[in-house]
Amino acid sequence: MMSLGQRLQMTVFGTSHGPEVGVEIVGLPAGCPIDVEAIQRQLDRRRPVGRRLATKRQEEDQLQVDRGLVDGRSDGGPFRAHVDNEDVRRQPYDPLRNVPRPGHADFPARVRYGPDADLSGGGIFSGRMTVGLVIAGAIARGLLASTGVDVVAFTRSIGPVEVEGVADLSLSELRARAATNEVETPDGGAASRMEEAIRAARREGDSLGGVVEVHADGLPVGLGEPFFDSLESTLAHAYFSIPAVKAVEFGEGFRAARLRGSEHNDEFVWDGNRVRTRTNHAGGILGGLATGMPLVARLAVKPTSSIARPQRSVDLVSHAAVDLTVTGRHDPCIVPRAVGVAENLTAFVLADLALRGGFLA
Numbered sequence: 001m002m003s004l005g006q007r008l009q010m011t012v013f014g015t016s017h018g019p020e021v022g023v024e025i026v027g028l029p030a031g032c033p034i035d036v037e038a039i040q041r042q043l044d045r046r047r048p049v050g051r052r053l054a055t056k057r058q059e060e061d062q063l064q065v066d067r068g069l070v071d072g073r074s075d076g077g078p079f080r081a082h083v084d085n086e087d088v089r090r091q092p093y094d095p096l097r098n099v100p101r102p103g104h105a106d107f108p109a110r111v112r113y114g115p116d117a118d119l120s121g122g123g124i125f126s127g128r129m130t131v132g133l134v135i136a137g138a139i140a141r142g143l144l145a146s147t148g149v150d151v152v153a154f155t156r157s158i159g160p161v162e163v164e165g166v167a168d169l170s171l172s173e174l175r176a177r178a179a180t181n182e183v184e185t186p187d188g189g190a191a192s193r194m195e196e197a198i199r200a201a202r203r204e205g206d207s208l209g210g211v212v213e214v215h216a217d218g219l220p221v222g223l224g225e226p227f228f229d230s231l232e233s234t235l236a237h238a239y240f241s242i243p244a245v246k247a248v249e250f251g252e253g254f255r256a257a258r259l260r261g262s263e264h265n266d267e268f269v270w271d272g273n274r275v276r277t278r279t280n281h282a283g284g285i286l287g288g289l290a291t292g293m294p295l296v297a298r299l300a301v302k303p304t305s306s307i308a309r310p311q312r313s314v315d316l317v318s319h320a321a322v323d324l325t326v327t328g329r330h331d332p333c334i335v336p337r338a339v340g341v342a343e344n345l346t347a348f349v350l351a352d353l354a355l356r357g358g359f360l361a
């Protein structure tokens, strides 16, 4: 399934080493402002170029709008945009044709789709596919602008290094601080320790995982749909489409299981303007609906599977054991590049739910 959303729906297309990757969006109301430069800025956050700690693949990722845009606004029909795949090198993937990389999608994908599927560079399982998620999310931000909803994501941890002292920062402070370093984290001290941890893992032919945290403010109370399409379900459904995301939690998440009701409940207060809660253990969601408090979600990203160390695998044709050394260009840590993806994808899901719930015209 390559499509996400109901009233606002995106369909991603392309493969890592095909001619292009991109997205088609249906359900955009006519006249929605589409700021091509703003979309490009979001795409630039995802690019590895200029990042010392990322893959050396030269992805320019220049946005090309194919249809649906007239004078800076949506025309009411399907919107389609893509970026060309540049600097494609298939050769490092030839030895992987029959020998799956441990930890990557190669094995189940080869069994399911057969020998002719183009899995070079990971095919449709590549991080390249997130280009479409970023474009769609950046457009959704334009839709959400009138509602006051704002979304920020940042790196919470990489390997053993975790941010400190950011709990009381506003969204604009989080955004400004995270923009000052390559790992997109709001704690400058942690940033240099994270960068050093990534460099050390790379020197050892290894990789690191970590946690992306998403905050969203300004959600109208009641946003979300009951039961199967709750705010948590729709967001988690989207987050798990980001390759390498292995766990998602909201508010206290798994820690909630260890708390008492008296510790976990968020007490209501009238602040002179609106009902709010003193604390926000719920992460802004009760009963699958927004409470109006900040939405807080965390995404666990696994360590990059394509590592430079020799690993054991099996030739799927001869069934012989193989000592596999993965070559090619890979990120030693995916987390910083997943930050912008998670942020924009959140905006897309919130815009779809806002349209479904009548919060947006």
Ligand SMILES: Cc1cc2nc3c(=O)[nH]c(=O)nc-3n(C[C@H](O)[C@H](O)[C@H](O)COP(=O)(O)O)c2cc1C
Residues within 6 Å of the ligand: 055, 103, 104, 105, 122, 125, 126, 127, 128, 130, 242, 243, 244, 245, 302, 304, 305, 306, 329, 330, 331, 334, 337, 338, 341
């Ligand atoms: C932005 C981004 C970049 C990625 N880059 C790489 C990479 O360079 N090498 C790699 O092995 N995996 C990379 N991945 C992760 C794989 O695509 C993913 O682990 C693989 O498809 C298996 O899916 P799963 O981890 O969700 O099970 C990247 C993911 C993202 C989101």
